[in-house]
Amino acid sequence: MCAQTETLDTEPDRGAAPIRLDGLTKRYGDVTANDAVSFDVGAGEIFGYLGPNGAGKTTTIRLLLGLIKPTSGSAEVLGADIRDRRALTDVKADIGYLPDSLGFEERLTGRQVLDYFARMRGDERREELLELFRPPLDKRVETYSHGNKRMLGIVQTFMHDPDLVILDEPTSGLDPLKQDRMHLFLEEERDAGKTVFFSSHVLSEVQRVCDRVGIIRDGALVALEGVDDLLERSGKDVRVQLAAPVDEERFATAEMIDVEAVDRTVRFTYTGEPAALLDHLVQFEIEDVDIGDPQLDEIFKHYYGNDAEE
Amino acid sequence: MTAILRLESRKLLRGTLTLTGLLVLLSAFFLVVFPSIQEEAALFEEIYPEYMLELLGIEELHTIEGFLGGYIFPFVWILLAGIYFAYVSAGLISRDVRTRRMDLTLSNPVSRESVVVQKIAALWVPLVALNVGMFAALLAGVVLLGESIDPVSLTMVHALGVPYLLVCAGIGIVFSVVFDRVETAQAAALGLVFVCWLVDGLSHMNPDFEWVGDLTPSRYYDPTAILVHEEYALGDAGILLAGFLVLLGVAILVFTRRDI
Structure with missing residues (x-):
């Protein structure tokens, strides 16, 4: 009944993989939150873990941290088997974790929160990080905006200079400027040798910062590939507003998928070269064009479609 | 690794001060009425048969020792403070799990055993405050009433x-x-402590069911015996300590095995 996802992209030196999942499965009654998920995250890469909300991303992360126990299968984090509590506790000194919902002690100030975590695992990079991300340290966490909480979380995640960081929707709540700063920061950290596990439901974000992507849907890993391949395959979401209704046959090209023409508006997913699309469009009388990233669901529909259902 | 102990101790400070203040105030009210019920108490003791009073844990009610042991401690300490401790510790883990704070805590190199032990250890704050506060208040009250009590x-x-x-x-x-x-x-914790207190009291009434009272913790702590007869039941205290360690062990066992 489970989709057996084959292990793709095996790292040459398997012993060095900071994260390795092997048929990791978590069931809650009839609900399979993670279905035999297998993949490796190599040292020094930013691995994107992409999927719509509710796909099972957070379940995987909570399994990796030993917060929940797998129904079957296993995983290793920094060489520690997640079923070996003692070994996993020990390696957590070298892990940074940014959860999707940040459970800070609301009554403490930001500074006190950082002091608390510093006592458990150190804070040698605290000052450096606070120059990049600046939550109001002297205010109580309960007065924080979503973005400030997130920044406090980012400082907390990185301040003990971990080898591996696990980020669950790390930029949610951050304004675009801070998101950019975060992306840049992650790239620098990666270049400095850190391994980043980056869970997100935002395709463009994953495309921008990640080296490799695993896509999860309904608890199962449906794709594992380099970001460039994903980009190539995902195409663009295009909406064209024409001056007059047009014949769909004449308008559509081989690179267009799922063409929908309603009156003067045509929507489609474009999988070819952008320049070719623009060349094609100028033949028509265009009022407006909107080119954007496709929704994740769209990508699933087009490229992974029914494979995951089997 | 004492970060959790420090944080929890700090969090308990406010509630502890409130509780100690309230219980001291309540004890003060009890002490204020002592002189007026002192005479009635003597009458009370004459009317009721001896065994009845003994079963109720009331002895020498007209003395300050009997009054403290028969009135103030059963109510303030055994019932109210007992409920407070059950209530507060029932929130220690469940609240953190509920608010996902536990996710962050356990992402640190700290074992689940250590989390439970540090959280329970933080109860030193209300334990010390309550003991010091009540001791001082009762001693002062007794002196103010012109009575005397053995400090030991x-x-x-x-x-x-x-x-x-x-x-x-x-x-x-x-x-x-x-x-x-x-x-x-x-x-559930609050309710169980209350029911235990009730069962202990009621089981005295019926000799057939007295054994049920042996299962309640308050059976092993008798303020009247300590104050009136200077009987220090160290064995009973040992039973309670052993019971506490067993409960703590069970909690750790459950917590280390469950999903959070």
Whole structure:
């Protein structure tokens, strides 16, 4: 009944993989939150873990941290088997974790929160990080905006200079400027040798910062590939507003998928070269064009479609 | 690794001060009425048969020792403070799990055993505050009433009450790791301590059911015996301490095995 996802992209030196999942499965009654998920995250890469909300991303992360126990299968984090509590506790000194919902002690100030975590695992990079991300340290966490909480979380995640960081929707709540700063920061950290596990439901974000992507849907890993391949395959979401209704046959090209023409508006997913699309469009009388990233669901529909259902 | 202990101790400070203040105030009210019921108490003791009073745990009610042991301690210490300890410890784990704070805590290199132990250890704050506050208040009250009390037995009645409160905390921590909802854990812990107190009292009434009372923690802490007869039941205190350790062990066992 489970989709057996084959292990793709095996790292040459398997012993060095900071994260390795092997048929990791978590069931809650009839609900399979993670279905035999297998993949490796190599040292020094930013691995994107992409999927719509509710796909099972957070379940995987909570399994990796030993917060929940797998129904079957296993995983290793920094060489520690997640079923070996003692070994996993020990390696957590070298892990940074940014959860999707940040459970800070609301009554403490930001500074006190950082002091608390510093006592458990150190804070040698605290000052450096606070120059990049600046939550109001002297205010109580309960007065924080979503973005400030997130920044406090980012400082907390990185301040003990971990080898591996696990980020669950790390930029949610951050304004675009801070998101950019975060992306840049992650790239620098990666270049400095850190391994980043980056869970997100935002395709463009994953495309921008990640080296490799695993896509999860309904608890199962449906794709594992380099970001460039994903980009190539995902195409663009295009909406064209024409001056007059047009014949769909004449308008559509081989690179267009799922063409929908309603009156003067045509929507489609474009999988070819952008320049070719623009060349094609100028033949028509265009009022407006909107080119954007496709929704994740769209990508699933087009490229992974029914494979995951089997 | 004392970060959790420090944080939890700090969090308990405010509630502890409120509780100690309230219980001291309540004890003061009791003491204020002591002179007026002193005479009635003597009458009371004459009317009721001896065994009845003994079973109710009321002895020498007209003396300050009997009054403290028969009135103030059963109510303020055994019932109210016991409920507080059960209630607070029932929230220690369940609330953190509920608010996902536990996710962050456990992402640190700290074992689940250590989390439970540090959280329970933070109860030193209300334990110390309550003992010091009540001791000082009762001693001052007794002196103000022109009575006198043996400071040793007053110390012992506090000291031997600590294992009892720890058992209440043990009940709370077990519920805290078993239940997912904070409210459920706290209501269950509070309710059980109350029921135990009630069962202990009622089981005295019927010799056939007296054995049921042996299962309640308050059976092993007798303020009247300590204050009136200077009987320090160290064995009973040992039973309570052992009970606390068993409950703590159960809580750790459950918590280390469950998903959070």
